[in-house]
Amino acid sequence: MPSMGIISRKSPIAFMVQKMLPIILNVKDKKILIFGGGEVSERRARKFLDAKAKVTIISKDFTPQLKKMNVNIIEKEVKKSEIPKLIKNYDIILACTSHEELNNSIEEEARKQGKLVNRADKISDFIIPASFEVEGVVIAVSTLGKSPALAKLIKRRIAKLITKEDVKMLKLQEYARELLKNKIPEQRKRKEILKSLLSDYDIANKDIEEAKKIIRRKIECFRE
Template sequence: MKDFLPLMLDLSGKAVVIFGGGHVGERKAALFCEHAHVIVVSKEFTPRLIELSEKGKINLIKADLSETGISEFLKNAFIVIPATNDAILNEKIAELAGKIGILIDRVDGLGDIIVPSVIKRGDIVIGISTHGQSPALSKYIRERIEEAITPGFAEMSKLQNELREVLKTRVEDQKKRRKILWSIINDYEVWTALGESYDKAYMLASKHIDRNIND
């Protein structure tokens, strides 16, 4: 099994080329089009892919794939996804992409990257992966974590970020700033207030700063 390192990637302006216009290609295109420039190469496309293209979210290229043609479509690609219904063709695409150092996202999990199951709460992003061994278990873990990481965590993240900036202007000692922020995270009243009003939570959290500065 490969030893994968969890990373966050900024794909702005990067090209993700998907070979295959079926349901797997559709799922990958729907995911990556929110973060990158997506090109789908295939002889046919699902209605959803056509819809995404009409909305300007992806580019569709209708083509039969030969080795020469594949190489042409690999130019400027950052990530390549072989997702045709032809296993031999998928292997050829992966082989050609690998030779020129392009990252490969294979649906069998044997490529260079694995897209995890994701939980997003505002600026909080949590990825869960079983290295492709059990997508069902990834889903199960995600659902359990979703129960614990409520939308209030996104508000707490926003609150912490704002108060960090305030503390930089009022508290010189970094250890003391961390202590204050930690005390806010552990304040049940602040969490409760976040469920009612962000302003109320901010006011309660600010009292931690005042108390610690005056101590």
């Protein structure tokens, strides 16, 4: 069995064309197993660590940065016969080796065991998109594997569009939602009120504490 390494950017990769559902997943304390110790594994491990997951990486070789990260490292060459036992106690599996045959075996066994699986060389159960977060605003961009470089470029363009006013309004919307839950029982009515607050000139042009006072007064009026 060849050792696991870094996927070459020059290698032609055929991606499946399929409809996928964008979703944000809570992986806190989930056990993640990544096969492969290259740069792709490093990037994926960092994302899962940022999301408070517990990451284990298994490979014969590792990048210097991976060895410094807060991950559990298993240094070994994986045999196909070992895969069922290796993945048994993990929630999410990532196949990030440079060997298609090994990735196929990892994906096949993960599916048999009912686990979500991600591959670095083609689309499988889920994609890890180019993403960023600005004070509670999460943006993710994917080209479904066609051009990761373009996804990153679009992500940077979108990031420039988010203003301080957007962040302030997000905090005010969160504040208003909590007030409305206790005062307006009808969900449809709450939605209409929140939408109206988004375009309220008085709220948009006040500092956050003054804006909260205006929101409280307006919600009291809606009750009446």
